[in-house]
Amino acid sequence: MAPHKRHLPAVTVACLGNGTGFARQAEELPKNFSFIEEESRIYEQWEASGSFQPSSTATGDPFVISMPPPNVTGRLHMGHAMFVTLQDIMARYNRMRGRPTLWLPGTDHAGIATQMVVEKMLKAEGKSRLEMGRQAFEERVWQWKGEYGGFITQQMRQMGASCDWSRERFTLDSQLSEAVKEAFLRLHQKGLIYRGTFMVNWSPNLQTAVSDIEVDYTEDPGTLYFFRYPVVGSDDHLPVATTRPETILGDTAVAVHPEDDRYAHLVGEECEVPMSGGRRIPIIADRYVDREFGTGALKITPGHDPNDYDIGKRCGLEIINIMNNDATLNAAAGAYEGLDRFKARKQLWADMQEAGLVIKEEPYTMRVPRSQRGGEVIEPLVREQWFVRMQPLAEPALKAVADGSIKILPERFVRTYNMWLENIRDWCISRQLWWGHRIPVWYVFPDEAAASASEDGRSSEYVVARSEEDALQQAQSRLPVCRHGQGAALRQETDVLDTWFSSGLWPFSTLGWPDEASQDLQRFYPTSVMETGHDILFFWVARMIMMGIEFTGKAPFSTVFLHGLVRDGQGRKMSKSIGNVVDPVEVISQYGTDALRFTLATGTTAGQDLNLSLERVLGNRNLTNKLWNAGKFLQMQLAACSDSELAELAAAEFSTSQSLAELPLVERWILSALHQVLDRVTAAHEKLEFGESGRAFYDFFWAQYADWYIESAKTRLYSSDAAVSQTTRKVLVYCFRTLLTIAHPLMPFVTERLWTTLPAQQQQLLIASQWPSHNSAVDDKALAQYQALQEVVSSVRNARAEYGVELGRKIPAQLLIADAELSSALQAEMPVLCSLAKLDEAQVSVSSSMDASSSSGESIALVVRDGLEVRLPMAGLFDVDKEVARLNKQREKLEKDLAGVLGRINNKKFMDKAPPKVVAETMQQKVDAEQKVSAILEKIEQMSGMAKL
Incomplete structure (x- = not known):
């Protein structure tokens, strides 16, 4: 019988039960894995099966990941593809290890990004949010969110994300909004939230403060302007250099270094601000001044430069704001009022030149802060905003990492984490937007007339409340009755909260907090791992830690795993301007999801950037093809099996030493090697070393199972002895089942599809199957003996290639083996050895004497190792x-x-x-x-x- 020549009958895709306690294989596999068609079908099957939800019967400790919520406006990019891949690997592995696994997905409302998208749409329609009013605008944004906001979650499904979509959260969900109000209320009650006037990053186009993470810095060609600062009461002057002449109008001092002899005689004097109508400012000494930069004299503009602001606070200088919210100059700029900041720069410099105050101009490379949203130049401005006092929150967060409650991987980022938190500043949490969590503050006025008369809707008295009704009750009960009786008027704060505020609550707000009785909160908090990019360690991860400890008394997760950036093949950051952006959706359509996931998972380690080339993705597409072909080969071997034979294969188990001992050398070798790689892969997953896991699988599957064992097994599969061929099939099935299982977290689609071809004890998806038992039996002697066989085959193959022997021609050989036990083992596997090395078994002799002479005339001696030699009589075998x-x-x-x-x-x-x-x-x-x-x-x-x- 030649089972490899038989064709499988076409049956349904689902595994079929046959009444014998196992499931029969599915229909015949096509030539190639049709990932475009198969992946969506497989994903739908996973989701419909409920496999993404945490098991109610699993007995292990829960494994929980909170997905970093991507912007609701977003489209999948390689950074998203990276975190989806790594988190899905963790979820699938721990699910298979028997732990109730929750990977909780969601999206962020992305205040600035979303508002910009909708305002752009309105502009195209000839409308504006100001014309619509706040309520109508918010309704329009919710409408947009309903139509387009789920696009990125659909793309994450394409990546194979096995998260529990039934628990999907949105940062503006009603329950999460309640959590945000509660957090704000508690922080304010403790005196950790206050309203104050400080310097912030200001976006003139959006007319709002923005966070540091929303500011990118570019190296731009600029100019260093040198000019004279006239000293009052003398003909002397201070030479000063600046890159922003327009801010001269906001100067409140000129500083020199206290040890700079050039200007020591001027300290304490006054100078006159150019083009200001005679305004005078002091000349001061401060060690911040760099004597080597420019002229060594520094103009101080506390209202428009972060460093100058610090100097101004330290030295008690006046803070003058010369800009409106749209970056035009205001009345404090005198004659330049109404000019755009950059037009004012040109005009002021021209006027100074005419006044004889200009010294020179020099080219200068500037580090320019730009908004991530549109690229406009950010202005440092002093504005009244809401702030969180961070130091009291930072201290417990520092302690949690120091005492090991939280582990940061890689460990080198602990230093960065500590540095940020030890030098933390108060956090500006207010944004002048309409889309977001509106700050739960109500300003209180004596009556409606007073409220209407307020220019900004704010008063000196306010209450923090969960609702307007609560705010009114507080106002009536707490504030003087003589001023605020039943007729008190309320106006809610128009600002919204920074999106990082709501995101900082994510690990516990998504589980039901502040409802302490929430079953999800009790079961799944704290979470297990926070996996994200190292670039938001401070902006998001640190804030989650601070908020988690503050509101729950527990660190929100035990491990922080930081991945690196995904760069192009040359190591450059992906950029639309460079034209090197690689779209993961396009890669998936060309190579399949499994190839992309395997490339991302194995191409980097924690914290290291990945240089992504499509050649590597193609190489891993070849891996999926190799796996597919191995599945097709095995399916052909099972085609002629009876139901009873298939039941035997489904029950095959070789994890014990006793089960190995009864097998031939080749099978003992492959099973031992398989058990070793299983241990290696398991250990790698436990240490979150996903690259090591993937490489261990790749090396074993390709180099050992496919290239050696399948070829070795062919000599037995077609044996006339049914017991021999059935034993080989058992090992093939056992090995392939194990390989599919350990590859599944990294390559879920192709492994799930191939899983349906295997005879199984029960009808179960691979995603819901158990991880193989590790620490299984290993026969060290079999490993060593088969390695000797491999070395013999490789030596013969090399010699055949070197001497140009025809590929299909079988040749004689003489084996000289000093070790009697090895000699016996290799002789028992002579059909395998001869098949792999293309030797003529009838003309192969084995001798234990290392000085035996060849009986075939002139020969070539191949020394394989000490005590093992092959002699090939090469004469007449080639031209x-x-x-x-x-x-x-x-x-x-x-x-x-x-x-x-x-x-x-x-x-x-x-x-x-x-x-x-x-x-x-x-x-x-x-x-x-x-x-x-x-x-x-x-x-x-x-x-x-x-x-x-």
């Missing part, structure tokens, strides 16, 4: 004349190359003038070329000797 001609042609080329090298060496001019490194390289080239020529000549001589036989 000697043809081989000698080929070698002579090769010799001529090598001798020509050698002559060129000798020509340079014999050239005295070259040897005298060439750098020592070049000379050394040339001498090494001579040695290498001579060795190659010598080897060719030796081989030609050997060939010529054979020709005489």
Whole structure:
């Protein structure tokens, strides 16, 4: 019987029960894995099965990941693809290890990004949010969210994200909004939230404060402007340099270094601000001044520069704001009022030039802060905002990492974390937007008339409340009745909260907090791992830790896993301007999800950036093809099996030493090697070393299982002895089942599809299957003996290639094996050895004497290792004349190359003038070329000797 020639009957896709306690295989696999068609079908099957939800019967400790919520406006990019891949690997692995696993997904309302998108749409319609009013605008944004906001979650499904979509959260969900109000209320009650006037990043186009993470810095060509600052009461002046002349109008001091002798006589004097109508400011001394930069004298503008703001606070300087919210100059700028900041710069400098105050201009590279949303230049401005006092929150967060409650991977980022928190500043949490969590503050006025008369809707008295009704009750009960009785008027704060405020509550607000009785909160908090990019360690991760400890008394997660950036193949950051952005959706459509996931998972380690090339993705697409072909091969071997035989295969188990001991060498070897790689993969997952897990699987599957075991097994599969072939099938099925299982977290789609081809004890999806038992039996002797067999085969294959023996021609050989036990083992596997090495088994002899002579005339001795040698009688096995001609042609080329090298060496001019490194390289080239020529000549001589036989 030749089972590999039989065709499988076409049956339904689902596994079929046959009444014998196992499920029969599915329909015949097509030639290739049709990932475009199959992936969506498989995903729908997973989701419909409920596999993404935490098991109610699993007995292990819960494993919980809170997905970093992508912007609701977003589209999948490689950063998203990276976190989806790594988090899905963790979820699938822990689910298979029997832990109730919750990967909780969601999206962020993304205040600025979403508002910009909708305002752009309105503008195209000839409308504006100001014309619509706040309520109508918010309704329009919710409408947009309903129509387009789920796009990125659909793309994450394409990546195979096995998160519990039934628990999907949105940061503006009603329950999460209640959590935000509660957090604000509690922080305010503790005195940790206050309203104050400080410097912030200001977006003139959006007319709102923005967070540091929403500011990118670019290196732009600019100008360093040198000018004279007139000293009052003298003809002297201070030479000053600036990159922003327009801010001169907001100067409130000029500073010099206290040890700078050039200007020491001017400290304490006053100077006159150019073009200001005679306004005077002091000349002060401060150690912040860099004597080597510019002129060594620094203009101080506390209202428009972060460093100057610190100096101004330290020295008690006046803060003058010269800009409106739209970056035009205000009345404090005098004659320049109404001008755009950059137009004002040109006009002011021209006026100073006319007044004789200009010294010179020099080109200068500037570090310019720009908004991530649109690229406009951010202005540092002093504005009244809401702030959180961070130091009291930072101290417990520092302690949690220091005492090991939270582990940060890689550990080098602990230093960064500590540095940020030890030097933390108060957090500006208010944004001048309409889309977001509106700050739960109500300003209280004596009556409606007073409220209407307020320009900004704010008063000196306010209450923090969960609702307007609550606010009114507080106002009536707490504030003086003589001023605020039943007729008190309320106006809610128009600002919304920074999106990082609601995101900071994410690990516990998504589980039901502040409802302490929430079952999800009690079961799944604290979470297990927070996996995200290292670039938001401070902006988000640290804030989650601070908020988690503050509101729950517990660190929100035990491990922080930080992945690196995904760069292009040349190591450059992906950028639309460069044109090197790789779209993961396009990669998936070309190579399949599994190939992309495997590339992302194995291409980096924690904290390290990944240089992504499509060549690597293609290489891993070849891996999915190899896996698919192995599945097709196995399916063909099962085609002719009876139900009882399939039931045996489904029940096959080889984890014990006893089950291994009864098997032939080849099977003991592959099972031992499989159990070793299983342990290696399991350990890698436990240490979150996903690259190591993938590489261990790849190396074993490709180099051992596919290239060696399948080829070795073919000699038994077609044996006339049914017991022998069935044993081999058992091992093949057991190995392939284990391989699919350990590969599943990284390559879920192709492994799930191949899983349906295996006979199984029960009808169960691979995603819901158990992880194989590790620490299984390993036969070290079998590993060593089969390695010897591999070395013999490799030596023979190399010799055949070297001497040009026809690929299909079987040749005789003599094996000299000193070790009797190894000799016995290899002789027992002689059909395998001969099949792999293309030896003629009828003409293979084995001897224990290492000085035995060949009985086949002239032979070539291949020393495999000490005590193991192969002798091949090569005469007559190939065309000697043809081989000698080929070698002579090769010799001529090598001798020509050698002559060129000798020509340079014999050239005295070259040897005298060439750098020592070049000379050394040339001498090494001579040695290498001579060795190659010598080897060719030796081989030609050997060939010529054979020709005489």
